[in-house]
Amino acid sequence: MDHTAADDISHQANAWFALFHGGAPTPEQRAAWSAWMAADVRHAQAYAELENLWAASALLLQPSPAAAPVAPARLSRRRFVGLGLAASAAAVTAGAGTLWLNGVDSPFADLRTAVGERRIAYLPDGSTVEMAGHTAMNLDFSATRRAVELLHGQAFFRVRPSAAGEFSINTQAGRLHTREGEFCVSCENDAGLVAVSQGRVQVLTAGQQTELEEGLSLSFSARATGDIQRAELAQMLAWRNGRLVFFNEPLLTVVDALQRWRKGRIFIMDKQLAARRVSLILNLDHPDQMLDVLSRALAVRTTRYTDLVTLIYPA
Known part of the structure; x- marks a missing residue:
């Protein structure tokens, strides 16, 4: 099997797995999943690998009754x-x-989370942002402007249309623009990654402008922009669940x-x-x-x- 076909099957398996473990599939979706599973033995194998991995991770989270706690090493x-x-x-x-x-830095940021914290915030234009751990951002909203400066971290944005115009996100790696949509952005220092789950997002870096549609992702930095990739959204957004x-x-x-x-x-x-x-x-x-x-x-x-x-x- 060529790599393209393998990637397609993996992507489809991830999408079905996310639907069944993070949503509420309809009877029609269950029927479509059954048909997909029966269509090719490789489909069932890919889905079974995800199920086995999920089950193994749950077992590993259970402490072994025979295992005694180990004290951390002393350190002078x-x-x-x-x-x-x-x-x-x-x-x-x-x-x-x-x-x-x-656990916390950027103490003067408008919005921030500590290490391990998740938070949903409502923005002045009616949009929302869901912040992963150790994330900080500043806000700049008015009747004619809506902008976010992502200082560091990872966040999932749901952007609503507004008379104030485009919604922009500034990072050290580059700028993002959209009028409405849903997407996840992460940025540490001068390296960024964006994945679009709904709508369109424009990515601007030094000397380059890239338009991303639903289901696509892009890594970018102040020096270079990567190739457009298919976004593994179930994997990238699993932290929200x-x-x-x-x-x-x-x-x-x-x-x-x-x-x-x-x-x-x-x-x-x-x-x-x-x-x-x-x-x-x-x-x-x-x-x-x-x-x-x-x-x-x-x-x-x-x-x-x-x-x-x-x-x-x-x-």
């Missing part, structure tokens, strides 16, 4: 400073580039995402391990168990030094 101030210097100099410094240990979903992603990407949902800093101490591909579903209602789930599922070893620093090694 001298050793902590030495560890920080060593980790900073390491070839693999896995985790997001910004270190947030206290209390899950983090990763399919064939590098462990480094997974760890970067965890930084938004649990306090402290995580370092992967091996280059090959950081590049290892991972399929995993994590429950945001149990942030303290995320690393335990990760270590069990991937057979890696984690060492915690207080609640501030965690190191990940090959098993």
Whole structure:
């Protein structure tokens, strides 16, 4: 099977899985799903893989009765400073580039969330924004203007049409414009990603303008704009339903995402391990168990030094 066909089946399986686990399918949709499952054995296999992954993640979240709690390693101030210097100099410094240990920064932002917090806010024009953990933004609304500055983080916007004109989002990576629609934006430093679930979004970066339609995504930065991709919306928006979903992603990407949902800093101490591909579903209602789930599922070893620093090694 060629890669294009495999990607199409994976995308369809993700869409059906999201419908059945995050929505209320109609009888017609259930019939269409049954027909899709019966049409090709590869359809059923792809859907079964998602079901098995979901079930395995639920089991991993249940503490083992035979497992005794392990106290985190003691760490002196001298050793902590030495560890920080060593980790900073390491070839693999896995985790997001910004270190947030206290859970909140951008204290003067108009809207913000702490690490692990989710929040829905109503904007002055009647639009709404659903904010993921560790997200901050400023608002600029008037009778003739509606603009958001996304300082950092991830947010899902539902933009309503308004006499004030276009809705704009400014980031370090570029600007977004739309009149109405639904889309998710994430931005850390000068790297951004947008995925459109309804309507159209215009992305403006240095020297380039890109129009995104429903079901498409785009990575962008102040220096370059990526290729338009099909958006895996069920995966990208799973955090809104209390899950983090990763399919064939590098462990480094997974760890970067965890930084938004649990306090402290995580370092992967091996280059090959950081590049290892991972399929995993994590429950945001149990942030303290995320690393335990990760270590069990991937057979890696984690060492915690207080609640501030965690190191990940090959098993």
